[in-house]
Amino acid sequence: MTPNDTARVRPGLPKKDRVPVRSGMSAAFVNTMQLGVVDYRYKGRLAVKCPMDLAIYAELLQDLRPRAIMEFGTYEGGSAIWLADQVAAFGLGAKVYSFDIRPPADLSYPGVEFRFCDTARISDSIDDAFMRALPRPLLMIEDASHVYGNVLNTMEFFHAHAVPGDYLIVEDGMISIAEAEDLHGYEGGPFQAIHTFLKEHPGFYEIDRARCDRFGPNVTWNPDGYIRRIA
Numbered sequence: 001m002t003p004n005d006t007a008r009v010r011p012g013l014p015k016k017d018r019v020p021v022r023s024g025m026s027a028a029f030v031n032t033m034q035l036g037v038v039d040y041r042y043k044g045r046l047a048v049k050c051p052m053d054l055a056i057y058a059e060l061l062q063d064l065r066p067r068a069i070m071e072f073g074t075y076e077g078g079s080a081i082w083l084a085d086q087v088a089a090f091g092l093g094a095k096v097y098s099f100d101i102r103p104p105a106d107l108s109y110p111g112v113e114f115r116f117c118d119t120a121r122i123s124d125s126i127d128d129a130f131m132r133a134l135p136r137p138l139l140m141i142e143d144a145s146h147v148y149g150n151v152l153n154t155m156e157f158f159h160a161h162a163v164p165g166d167y168l169i170v171e172d173g174m175i176s177i178a179e180a181e182d183l184h185g186y187e188g189g190p191f192q193a194i195h196t197f198l199k200e201h202p203g204f205y206e207i208d209r210a211r212c213d214r215f216g217p218n219v220t221w222n223p224d225g226y227i228r229r230i231a
């Protein structure tokens with residue numbers, strides 16, 4: 001899987017400005033485990049999640065009890081249908097909206113709406129009225145191109161619409177642990193985007209350390225990527 005060649009929203013982060021990632025996982029471990037992660041299936045569809053994050057998500061869903069879930073990056077839809085099944089299992093009553101630049105043409109599933117959206121131009125596809133009408137808390141998941149500028153764009157969209165208590169997961173910052181921040185043109189990727197965003201919005205967010213460190217320090221595909229809005 002490679003990132004989409006969509007327009008960059010902001011330029012990549014120069015190497016000299018990058019934040020070091022600390023994790024209990026080595027680059028070698030991440031690179032090996034990733035071979036299994038990219039091949040994991042749920043109900044026959046690729047669901048590109050590592051087992052630690054499937055467990056962390058399940059606990060988060062039970063604790064947060066989101067009333068709406070927005071996922072950017074559908075791929076085959078395995079993660080969206082897994083989310084919908086978790087929502088049903090925990091009785092959350094939340095709808096899952098899964099957005100992609102290439103939404104799956106052949107898939108419909110109870111509790112999920114698959115829609116088009118390009119994370120470089122989110123407001124072209126999702127308007128203010130839609131965001132205002134969502135029941136809260138909202139769980140938003142950024143799992144699209146993984147390009148630094150695009151990830152920041154999704155985070156800025158969240159910032160414009162989120163209220164305290166809403167929650168953001170930024171996926172796949174582990175490429176920084178895997179020393180792959182520039183592989184496929186990620187230009188720093190999600191982990192650097194998280195730290196730029198937090199620097200630019202002081203006081204609004206906190207990294208949910210308990211989730212990130214649930215199985216050891218940043219032993220997750222989403223290092224520093226479990227983020228709650230607090231103001």
Ligand SMILES: C[S@@+](CC[C@H](N)C(=O)[O-])C[C@H]1O[C@@H](n2cnc3c(N)ncnc32)[C@H](O)[C@@H]1O
Pocket residue numbers: 001003004005006046047048049071072073074075076077078079099100101102117118119120143144145150
């Ligand atoms: C990592 S996959 C998503 C994996 C999925 N969430 C899962 O866990 O199985 C990334 C997806 O992002 C989509 N994508 C890439 N660039 C995008 C963009 N600019 N806007 C929206 N979606 C994009 C790709 O088409 C691909 O389906």
